[in-house]
Amino acid sequence: MTRFLSPKSAVRGVTSVALVLGAALLLSACSGGGPANDEKSADATTVTITDNHGKVEVPVNPKTVVALDNTSFDTLSAWDVDLAAVPKGVMGSVWPEYTDDEKVIDVGNHREPNLEAIVAAQPDLIIGGYRFGDYYDEIKKQNPQAVVIEIAPREGEDVFAELERQTEILGQIFDREDDAKALNDKLEAAMADAKTAYNGTDTVMAVNTSAGKIGYIAPETGRALGPVFPALGWVPALEVEGGTSNHKGDDISVEAIADSNPDWIVALDRDAAFAVEDREAGSAPATELISNAEALKNVTAVKDGHIVILDANFYLTEGIQAYTELFKQLGTAFSAK
Structure with a gap:
């Protein structure tokens, strides 16, 4: 609103206009242009x-x-983030730009980590958690100069919402929103x-193969594939009470799988990420292990070739990125039925 001033109120008018303009500028700064919680301004040095x-x-x-959290490495790699130290012992050959670089210090693996390697790197930021979650307090104590964060999916939360949260946080830190x-x-x-590709009725069995054995991955709670069941509305072929997130899957007999007669078998080959010569003794590729099992030869998933590895x-x-590609793979497989 425009205000017309008389000569007698000129001084007061100037003051009023200044107040109005000041208020307008303040409102403008607060209306969407300024940073909210967990955000940063364009020239911010912290978030x-x-x-x-x-x-x-x-x-x-x-x-x-x-960085110690495997779930973050694909994103850090894609964004060309240099890392001073990583746990090369649990990275396989997936990220050679880190594991093959001698300048990148090796923290080892989570079972016997070399935490002194982190100290030697003198980091400003440590992305911990995931397999290294048990060492959070110790890492913080040893590295007072660094900010230590854990942003891997939290137990009991929706895995996919958590992965999006993790990605958003990394985007804020590395200016890649x-x-x-x-x-x-x-x-x-x-x-x-x-989810659209799935017909809503076919039964699904999720398994983990390692060292020549087939483990049961429980719907919802099981490692890697458990969360996919509620996300896609899969009908479990078998539900075993007390399913865990054991990295090798829960013990189950191939006869129990056969009795459940799943329409689909989706398998995580735990040994596949390692070179053939490094596979655990007695290990075989998941497809071979499942397809050649005598007890499973009459299972619908095996007979129809509905096995997704x-x-x-x-x-x-x-x-x-891994889950995005998995959903694409599942969409293609179920659509081709």
Whole structure:
């Protein structure tokens, strides 16, 4: 609203106009242009994020980064984020730009980690958690100069919402918000397509193969494939009470699988990410193990060729890209029925 001033009120008018303009500028700054919680302004040097432990102030584009969480490596690699130290012992050959670089210090594996390697790197940011979650307090204590965060999917939460949350946080830290949104959009699209491809009635059995044995992956709670059941509305061929997220799957006999007669078998070959000579003794590729099992020869999934084997590196990656490709793979397989 425009105000016309008389000469006698000129001074007061100037003051009023200044107040009005000041208020307008303040309102303008608050209406969508300013940073909200867990966001940053264009020239910010830090951003406040909420990790698995609470709110943390993190440097934007930190100079020296250590990453221990396998679920983050695909994103960090795609965004050309240099890493000072990584756990090469649990990375296989998936990320040679890190594992083959002698300048990148090796933290080892989560069973016997070399935490001193992290200290030697003198990082500004440590992306911990996942297999290294048990060492959170120790890593924080040993690296007081660094910000330590854990952003891997939290237990009991929706895995796919958690992966999107992780990606958003990484996007804020490394100034790649648009790229983060694109990754999340791809996951949601692939999940929607896979759900549409499923007919809603075929029964599904999820298994884990390792060292020549077939393990049971429980719907919802089982490692890797458990969360896919509710996401796609799969009908379980078999539900065993007390299913766990054991990395080798739960013990189950091939006869129990045969008795459940699944229309589909979806398998995580835990040994596939490692070179043939490094496979555990007695191990065989999942397709061979399932197809050649005498007890399974009359199972519908085997007879109809409805066996889906996850990408060989899935056991090592398990991040947003891995699940996006898995949903694409499942959409293609179920559509081709």
